[in-house]
Amino acid sequence: AQKITQTQPGMFVQEKEAVTLDCTYDTSDPSYGLFWYKQPSSGEMIFLIYQGSYDQQNATEGRYSLNFQKARKSANLVISASQLGDSAMYFCAMRHPSGGSYIPTFGRGTSLIVHP
C-alpha cells in the first residue's frame, strides 16, 4: 500500500535560517507525483510545490525547494530564509494510480514554528 511518512511532528527554526522538513514515501508505481501543502492556523490548505516521479531536476518555487531523492524515496521540503509567516503545519502528499485515476495520500504533517 502507498504510504507517506513525516517523522518530525514538530520543528523549530530561527527567522532567516533554512529548514528541511522530511518526507519519505512508499510506492511500487513508476508514475506518481509528490506535493507539499501548507496549513496555517487559519485552516486553509495551500499548495506549495510539486515534483513528478519522472522529473530529473528538483522542483523550486521561490523560497521552497524539493529535495527529491528517488532511490531513497524521499521528498524533503527545504524552506530558505524562514519568515514568521512560515509558521504552520506542512503536509507531504503523493498522488498515485488507483483504478484508472490518481488519488492522493497524505502524511500526518509537521508543525513548523519560526522564532524571531
Place this chain on the structure above:
Amino acid sequence: DSGVTQTPKHLITATGQRVTLRCSPRSGDLSVYWYQQSLDQGLQFLIQYYNGEERAKGNILERFSAQQFPDLHSELNLSSLELGDSALYFCASSVEGGRGAYNEQFFGPGTRLTVL
C-alpha cells in the same frame, strides 16, 4: 482566497443525524474533491467528481455520499452521524481531471463538523 467556497463554515449536530455540506469550485474548474481531516485519521481523500461523474474514490464510508450537479457545485452528504465523524471537511477543485500525477488543487476554507 482560493476561489473555492464551502458552506456552512461550522455545523453542530447530534449522533444519528444527517447533514449536507456544500462546495462551489473555482470558476472553470471541472473537478471537485472532498477530504476529511481529523486528529485520529489525519487528512484523508474521500471522493472526486469530474464534470458531474465520479472519477475516484478514497476512504469514503458507505454512510457518506456525494454528487456534483450540472452547475458543477458539489454536495457531500453524511448520514447516521457518529462522534468519530467530527472533523474538518475540505473541498478542493482543479482544472485537471485527475488522470495524471500532476494536479494542482485549490482548497476551500473547510466546514467544521461537530457531532455531539
